[in-house]
Amino acid sequence: xxxxxxxxxLEVHVQLNTNSKLFSESKVDDSGMANSRVKYFxxxxxxxxxxxxxxxxxKSILLGKALNCSINEYSRFDRKHYYYPDxxxxxxxxxxxxxxxxxxxxxxxxxxxxQIRRIHIETDxxxxxxxxxxxxxDYNRCGVPLLEVVxxxxxxxxxxxxxxxxxxxxxxxxxxxxxxxxEHGNIRIDVNLSIRNHDGSLGVRSEIKNLNSLKFMCDxxxxxxxxxxxxxxxxxxxxRGFNTIxxxxxxxRDKEDCFDYKYVPDFNIPPLHIDREYIDSITLPExxxxxxxxxxxxxxxxxxxxxVNNIELYNFFQKACNxxxxxxxxxxxxxxxxxxxxxxxxxxxxxxxxxxxxxxxLTIEIENKKITSTTAKIILEExxxxxxxxxxxxxxKGLSMIxxxxxxxxxxxxxxxxxxxxxxxxxxxxxxxxKFFIGKCMQISGGxxxxxxxxxxxxxxxxxxxx
Amino acid sequence: xxxxxxxxxxxxxxxxxxxxxxDLYTKSQKYKHLNTIISNNYETFISNCxxxxxxxxxxxxxxxxxxxxxxxxxxxxxxxxxxxxTVYDRLNKNLNCISVCKANMDExxxxxxxxxSFFGPTLSPWKNNAGxxxxxxxxxxxxxxxxxxxxxxxxxxxxxxxxxxxxAAWCGLVGFKPTYGALxxxxxxxxxxxxxxxxxxxxxxEDCILMFQNMIGRDxxxxxxxxxxKASSPKKKVVIIKKLESDKTIQANIEESAKFFEAKGxxxxxxxxSFIDYVVPIYYILSxxxxxxxxxxxxxVLYNNEVSLNExxxxxxxxxxxxxxxxxxxxxxxxxxxxxxxxxxxFYNKARRxxxxxxxxxxxxxxxxxxxxxxxxxxxxxxxxxxxxDNPIKMYLTDIYTCFVNLLGLPAVNIPVELxxxxxxxxxxxxxxxxxxxxxxxxxxxxxxxxxxFYNKNSLLQRKIV
Numbered sequence: 056x057x058x059x060x061x062x063x064x065l066e067v068h069v070q071l072n073t074n075s076k077l078f079s080e081s082k083v084d085d086s087g088m089a090n091s092r093v094k095y096f097x098x099x100x101x102x103x104x105x106x107x108x109x110x111x112x113x114k115s116i117l118l119g120k121a122l123n124c125s126i127n128e129y130s131r132f133d134r135k136h137y138y139y140p141d142x143x144x145x146x147x148x149x150x151x152x153x154x155x156x157x158x159x160x161x162x163x164x165x166x167x168x169x170q171i172r173r174i175h176i177e178t179d180x181x182x183x184x185x186x187x188x189x190x191x192x193d194y195n196r197c198g199v200p201l202l203e204v205v206x207x208x209x210x211x212x213x214x215x216x217x218x219x220x221x222x223x224x225x226x227x228x229x230x231x232x233x234x235x236x237x238e239h240g241n242i243r244i245d246v247n248l249s250i251r252n253h254d255g256s257l258g259v260r261s262e263i264k265n266l267n268s269l270k271f272m273c274d275x276x277x278x279x280x281x282x283x284x285x286x287x288x289x290x291x292x293x294x295r296g297f298n299t300i301x302x303x304x305x306x307x308r309d310k311e312d313c314f315d316y317k318y319v320p321d322f323n324i325p326p327l328h329i330d331r332e333y334i335d336s337i338t339l340p341e342x343x344x345x346x347x348x349x350x351x352x353x354x355x356x357x358x359x360x361x362x363v364n365n366i367e368l369y370n371f372f373q374k375a376c377n378x379x380x381x382x383x384x385x386x387x388x389x390x391x392x393x394x395x396x397x398x399x400x401x402x403x404x405x406x407x408x409x410x411x412x413x414x415x416x417l418t419i420e421i422e423n424k425k426i427t428s429t430t431a432k433i434i435l436e437e438x439x440x441x442x443x444x445x446x447x448x449x450x451x452k453g454l455s456m457i458x459x460x461x462x463x464x465x466x467x468x469x470x471x472x473x474x475x476x477x478x479x480x481x482x483x484x485x486x487x488x489x490k491f492f493i494g495k496c497m498q499i500s501g502g503x504x505x506x507x508x509x510x511x512x513x514x515x516x517x518x519x520x521x522x
Numbered sequence: 523x524x525x526x527x528x529x530x531x532x533x534x535x536x537x538x539x540x541x542x543x544x545d546l547y548t549k550s551q552k553y554k555h556l557n558t559i560i561s562n563n564y565e566t567f568i569s570n571c572x573x574x575x576x577x578x579x580x581x582x583x584x585x586x587x588x589x590x591x592x593x594x595x596x597x598x599x600x601x602x603x604x605x606x607x608t609v610y611d612r613l614n615k616n617l618n619c620i621s622v623c624k625a626n627m628d629e630x631x632x633x634x635x636x637x638x639s640f641f642g643p644t645l646s647p648w649k650n651n652a653g654x655x656x657x658x659x660x661x662x663x664x665x666x667x668x669x670x671x672x673x674x675x676x677x678x679x680x681x682x683x684x685x686x687x688x689x690a691a692w693c694g695l696v697g698f699k700p701t702y703g704a705l706x707x708x709x710x711x712x713x714x715x716x717x718x719x720x721x722x723x724x725x726x727x728e729d730c731i732l733m734f735q736n737m738i739g740r741d742x743x744x745x746x747x748x749x750x751x752k753a754s755s756p757k758k759k760v761v762i763i764k765k766l767e768s769d770k771t772i773q774a775n776i777e778e779s780a781k782f783f784e785a786k787g788x789x790x791x792x793x794x795x796s797f798i799d800y801v802v803p804i805y806y807i808l809s810x811x812x813x814x815x816x817x818x819x820x821x822x823v824l825y826n827n828e829v830s831l832n833e834x835x836x837x838x839x840x841x842x843x844x845x846x847x848x849x850x851x852x853x854x855x856x857x858x859x860x861x862x863x864x865x866x867x868x869f870y871n872k873a874r875r876x877x878x879x880x881x882x883x884x885x886x887x888x889x890x891x892x893x894x895x896x897x898x899x900x901x902x903x904x905x906x907x908x909x910x911x912d913n914p915i916k917m918y919l920t921d922i923y924t925c926f927v928n929l930l931g932l933p934a935v936n937i938p939v940e941l942x943x944x945x946x947x948x949x950x951x952x953x954x955x956x957x958x959x960x961x962x963x964x965x966x967x968x969x970x971x972x973x974x975x976f977y978n979k980n981s982l983l984q985r986k987i988v
Contacts, residue, residue: 095604099819101593101711102585102603104744134815138838145818192823317861319811319870322716325745 058280062257063216064208066245067223068201069233070179071114077178077200078105078148078324085239089193097198099143104323111200112329114232115155115176116337118202121226122171124159126334131326132176135316140192141181149177149203151318155327161226162344163218170207177201196240202232208247208257213273220244220269221364225343228366237268244272248279258283259290263297263304271299279304358386368394371404374411375418384418384428392432396439408442409435416445429502430454457503463512466504470495471516482517489513524977525576525675525729532574539573546577546622550673553988556645558658558667561590562623575620579668579677582624583631583711584610584720589621593711594629594639597820597845607709608744609678609720609737616736622674625664629847630817631680631713634688634917635909636663638849645906646693647671647988651946657909659689659899659920662723666693669723670981671988676733677723682713683805684898684924686721687952690936691898694948694981696971698722698730698964701957702931703748706741714812715746717928725981727937727971731964753961759789759891766798766923768897775939775951775974779895782973783966793887793894797880797926802918804873804880805925806853807860811870814857817850852914881930888956893963897923898936898952902945923952933960935967938976948980 076083079094096103119126131153134146154175160168179199184191204223210216224242227233234241244267249260263279266272275297282304283290295304308314320326343363350359362369368389375385389404393414397404417434420426426434426449434448449455457463470492471478481488489510496509523531531537547564560582567577580586583593585603592598613619628638635657636644644667646658658667662679666689669677679686681699690697698721705720712718720737724730740747760783762776780790795801822829822841829840843851860869888894899920911917927934934954942949953970955963982988 098824100603100605101591101598101601101819102605102607102707102709104708104746106743106745136815136818138818138821138835140823140834143819143824145821146815315862317814317858317863317866319815319861322812323744323746 056281056284058212058277060251061211061280061283062208062249062251063210063276064247064260065204065206065210065216065219066247067204067220068179068243068245069118069204069227070241071111071200071202071232072234073108073110073114073200075108075110076198077108077111077176079198080106081198083199085236087195089191090195092195093197097143097194099145105148105321107324108200111176112155112327113337114230115174115202116329116334117230117339118204118227118232119156119159119174120337120339121230121342122156122159122161122174122204124156124171124174126156126329127153128329128331128334129153129326130155130175130329132321132324133318134321135318137314137316139180140190141183141194141197143181143194143197147178147180148321148324150175152320153326155329161219161222163215163222164347165215165218167209167215169209169215169219172205172207174202174204177203208249208260213276216246216276217269217273220272222343225364229340229342240267243267246272246275246279248276248283250280250283259292261290261293261295261304263295264307266297271297274299274302275304278302353382354386355383358383358390361390362386367403367405371411371414375414377411377415379415379418380422381418384421385414387428388414388417388431388435392435393439396436400439407439409438413438413445420445420449424456424458424505425449426454426456427502427505429497429506430456433502454501454503456505457500458505458508460508460512463504463508464516466500467492467496467509467512467516470499523672523675523983524725525732526726528576528675539571539575539577540568543568543571543575543577543622546673549671549988550623550668553647553671553673556647556667556671557642558626558644558664558671558673559623560592560594560626560641560664563589563620564622567620567622571620572618575618576676577622577674578613578619579623579625579665579674580607580610580621581627581631581662581665581677581679583627583680583713584621584624584678585709585711586610586621589624591624591711592640593631594627594641595846595850596640597826598711599640601825603709605709607720608706608741610709612737612739613733617733619676619733623668625662625668625677625679627664627679628661628685629850630711630813631661631682631685631718632813632849632853633660633663634684634920635904635906636660636667637909638847639663640847643906643910647982648693648947650905651944655906656692656947657904657906659692659903661685662689662721665723666690666695666697669693669695669725670983672983676725676729679721679723680710680713681719681721681924681928682717683809683928684921686723687898687924687927687934687936687950688920690723690938691950691952692903692948694938694950694976695936696722696724696727696730696938696967697936697950698724698727698734698967699927699934700734700738700960701748701750701933702928703746704750704933704958704960705737706744706747708741708743712816714809715816717809717812719928725977725983727935727964727968730935731968734960734964748958750958750960753965754959756892756962756966757890758787759791761791761793761887761891761894763894763896764792764794766795766896766900768900768923769902769942769949771902771940771942772897772949772951775949776895776897779939779951779970782970788892791891795926796883797876798922800876801880801926801929802922804876805921805929806856806918807869807873808877808929810853810857811860812857813850814854814861817846817854820845849914877929880926884926884930884932885956893953893955893959893966896952896954898950899923902942902949903947927954931957933957933963935963937967937971937974938980939974940976941980948976
């Protein structure tokens, strides 16, 4: 089914990677037995009061700036009331009336901007597990700091939704505010979807809650679009869950059951007054968008993508480019060759025998026409398996490039004489046989002739013959 | 006996702490019928006290470790807190105070007579001239009655709308409510977070000053605490509020107090409260909303998980319906109602907007004055029977002169002045100062307290009636 004329807004809940929770000194980490990361305030014991973790403010401002938001000097915490066993206080502490950041955007690769309505700070709730006929509650997650990033309904297809989330994750990693492990629940997405009315206005929306993978988000968008499109009854505003097995959305509550959260300020936490000077003093590291632009000036877009999406590879690349002229060569060696070697051996690039210096040395040798790209790959594999320096291996294995024209001619003539039939065809105009002859030359010479030299001399011979 | 007197006796070796606690214990047995105490530690302390310890009572919404804190509710009847309230911890460390008993109170501090307690109402040790028991007032009913009967030397309560000043007035005690934030609320069971104030009952203002100084200071566990600055020099002006209806004896004492300060060179200014007619509804809207929020946690999951049903909402509703008393339920419903999105603007938000105007008006009155002298309560007190009235509004209205103080976070103190000539029961008047002027307020109150000298002339203890 083609999906058109619909609007999606996302609410992305991001767990911050602070040491402690938002309002108590409990440790925040994914490990630990159930109910081992709980302090009295998280449990809502009477007489316990919240203590603000100021590290959360800095991280909120970092993310706000990375998303081009304006940072509010005044913001405040409110209580959102509802009853559920995993919510000991029976209210969540959030920022309903005065969020810390507003009016930002994320620019997708296509150039389209998805507007950010607001970013606010709130507490996470506990977890309920249903097992053996019992409902079990783990309060470890109660009180973990969350940032909720709310977009305008600017997303108009699944591809944009995916790009948005991927770009958001890159930004989160760049400013280091979240561990970004979706399997651990570090990022959870709520999807709001509506199909346009005939007059072009926004339709009635439904909210699908708690999607914790990109795939589920995409499937849920598709499933909900289908449901709304095929609905015979008038659509009403509903809150829904997503059944990952059936790939359908199901009703959780509708407008009638709509819970009134009775938002009021939380008086135990004085309002935040943040200095403009402090806000201005928080500097951003290099962001993916900027990095992308910069790399695109001298790298192929596929290389740019890989490096922007992987911080470790990017750092490796940067170091390896020291004193190098042709950075694309470095990128190729790294991304095409080294990465696949590492994948096969199941180790990380920064853990293998090949260092940034090795890549740099290899590249310089190619630039200086001491070796060819083909031999570089051989050398790389040798370093990967046995260590040693580039120069050592070139010497040991005699991999220096053959630059003597006479020698190259000799090799080419040898190939021609061994393949007279094909040579005939080539000189008669079957240009596609060029590849064959280059391949053979490479084979015989052990890859030590530069690709350009082969072509030059091959055509010289071909043309000379004709003449 | 007052703390000051007790310390003198200790110095003179005329008393030992052990003897004192023994006496207090005996008295607590004798006055058991007043139902002032929920749980007590007298016997433990008789064997385990140090000489110099000061026995005090704590309202049963102050948490202590290794003790049950109930807030006089069935919901918390077995609750043992893992933490101790900061203010008691400080009194214990700085002044050697020991909590000999947990005093009865209105359930979750909601009430003005003590009658909403799950453990039954408290009687005042005071009887009127007809021999009928009076109500001690509330919600710190037990803290007031226990002190007035001599079961401790001082007591702590909480004052959210007048819950220490009103019972102080009805029991002939000093009841001091500091500036909001001057004393830490950590470890005190929450009612309305923006109004709750730990507060002090003593026989004299002198004792109160001693207690207060050993409790103040910012607390890292309570982000709403502030440091109280030293007393500024007096502005030498007091304010009388006109058109506040109250008993004629109370009025007379207010006038006497004004004249007393006038004789000391103070100027007397007159002012009016334009908001006095709406202060009770505003107070109840805001405090009930606060309660609805703070009591939402008691839902049968962590507390009182005795109700076993299939639907979650049924568990929540049944637990709360069964384990909260009638007055608490009434206030929770009022609070919920005020906050619902359909009427939040007409009730909750409107109340907050008016509050802003009230603040400006009172700032204007107090900006160049030391304090206001006014009634603590409109009436002279109720008998225990009268307080059992079916009409909750009647009880709410006893807060009319105290609740604006909480709404604006001001410090205020009730000073006992004399006995009502018609009934023989105590009367008090209220001094109210501007925020953070606690020390100046107490020092003025001290002078006035010494002038009226209620404790020596009229208290049940000095007259050996208890």
